[in-house]
Amino acid sequence: MRSIYSYSLEELTSKMISMNQSSYRAKQIFSWLYKKRVSSFDEMSDISKAFCAVLKQEFDFSLPTPTVVQESADGTIKCLFKLEDGEEVESVLMHYVYGYSVCVSSQVGCNMGCAFCASGLLKKKRNLLPHEMLGQVLAFDKLLKDKNPELRVTHVVIMGTGEPFDNYDNVLSFIRNINSPFGIDIGARHITVSTCGVVPGILKFGKEGLQVNLAISLHAPNDELRNKLMPINHAYPLSELIPAIIQYGKDSHDRRVTYEYIMIKDLNDSLACAKELYDLIKPTFGYVNLIPYNPVIENGYERSPNTRVKAFHNYLLKKGIKSTIRKEFGSDIDAACGQLRAKHKGE
Numbered sequence: 001m002r003s004i005y006s007y008s009l010e011e012l013t014s015k016m017i018s019m020n021q022s023s024y025r026a027k028q029i030f031s032w033l034y035k036k037r038v039s040s041f042d043e044m045s046d047i048s049k050a051f052c053a054v055l056k057q058e059f060d061f062s063l064p065t066p067t068v069v070q071e072s073a074d075g076t077i078k079c080l081f082k083l084e085d086g087e088e089v090e091s092v093l094m095h096y097v098y099g100y101s102v103c104v105s106s107q108v109g110c111n112m113g114c115a116f117c118a119s120g121l122l123k124k125k126r127n128l129l130p131h132e133m134l135g136q137v138l139a140f141d142k143l144l145k146d147k148n149p150e151l152r153v154t155h156v157v158i159m160g161t162g163e164p165f166d167n168y169d170n171v172l173s174f175i176r177n178i179n180s181p182f183g184i185d186i187g188a189r190h191i192t193v194s195t196c197g198v199v200p201g202i203l204k205f206g207k208e209g210l211q212v213n214l215a216i217s218l219h220a221p222n223d224e225l226r227n228k229l230m231p232i233n234h235a236y237p238l239s240e241l242i243p244a245i246i247q248y249g250k251d252s253h254d255r256r257v258t259y260e261y262i263m264i265k266d267l268n269d270s271l272a273c274a275k276e277l278y279d280l281i282k283p284t285f286g287y288v289n290l291i292p293y294n295p296v297i298e299n300g301y302e303r304s305p306n307t308r309v310k311a312f313h314n315y316l317l318k319k320g321i322k323s324t325i326r327k328e329f330g331s332d333i334d335a336a337c338g339q340l341r342a343k344h345k346g347e
């Protein structure tokens with residue numbers, strides 16, 4: 001039996017057609033699920049008893065349940081989700097001036113092994129299914145609505161534990177689901193996928209015809225440094241990554257990527273690195289998001305001093321590269337960048 005929440009509207013439409021129903025059925029069910037938020041077929045009053053019985057044979061309503069909720073002093077909320085097989089994932093809700101954003105995990109653990117990230121301490125156990133990603137968004141949306149019925153999740157960033165392009169099909173189905181006007185209707189420009197640089201994923205994503213934002217975790221302006229920080233760079237060095245991003249721009253009608261760049265003291269935060277970064281990304285017209293490093297694991301890396309971050313930022317701005325310094329959320333509840341990871345049992 002498959003969870004009804006694991007279908008995008010397109011997939012549910014094909015499924016309904018295969019069950020000799022009109023395509024309208026899928027929209028009807030989507031509206032019950034995501035507009036009225038019912039959680040059983042019996043509550044769908046315009047579906048006949050007979051067809052309800054058929055639907056019950058095909059689908060269940062399984063969704064991950066949030067088991068731990070921690071709220072930070074800045075209003076950030078972290079949830080731990082228990083999955084059907086007992087695995088756990090974390091996600092975070094952040095409150096910005098422009099709305100509420102959920103940072104969604106896409107895998108249980110992660111195989112990318114980036115030197116600065118706690119998520120990879122636990123190797124990938126499995127990919128998350130679309131309804132397990134959707135459940136993270138729905139749970140936070142309910143939490144907000146319980147506080148105030150007017151509130152809703154407005155943004156989704158797929159930047160939690162896991163590499164989304166190592167789970168491409170499930171992530172795409174999840175994106176199509178949340179982006180559907182018949183679903184929870186999160187605008188494509190309010191959705192961001194972040195990749196460590198899986199080149200085939202970037203190329204495929206450019207051809208999907210979506211207006212979704214793409215972020216690239218770059219973190220270093222040359223192969224020597226990037227190899228040290230991110231093992232993925234051995235498979236897809238900058239000489240392949242940058243052309244793939246240029247191709248992505250062409251295929252996606254000039255959608256710009258955002259580069260994420262963690263600032264680590266005396267490693268990648270010099271003005272020489274800023275210049276190298278500028279030369280590297282100039283042909284791609286991307287934006288740069290500078291992230292103060294969170295010293296989450298014992299690897300000897302330290303956070304770059306604010307003055308260094310500002311000097312790096314100013315250099316990029318002077319060169320005409322749009323750049324921001326990322327605001328930090330939830331560091332007091334282990335919810336900041338790089339801190340999400342499934343807990344060891346009994347830890």
Ligand code: SAH
Nearest residue numbers: 117159162163194195196217260294337338
């Ligand atoms: N695998 C995807 C998404 C998960 S990582 C990717 O690599 O993009 C999400 C973001 O958090 C990435 O930019 C990552 O580099 C950043 N991050 C990881 N550990 C961090 C740390 N210790 N401090 C600051 N940012 C970190």
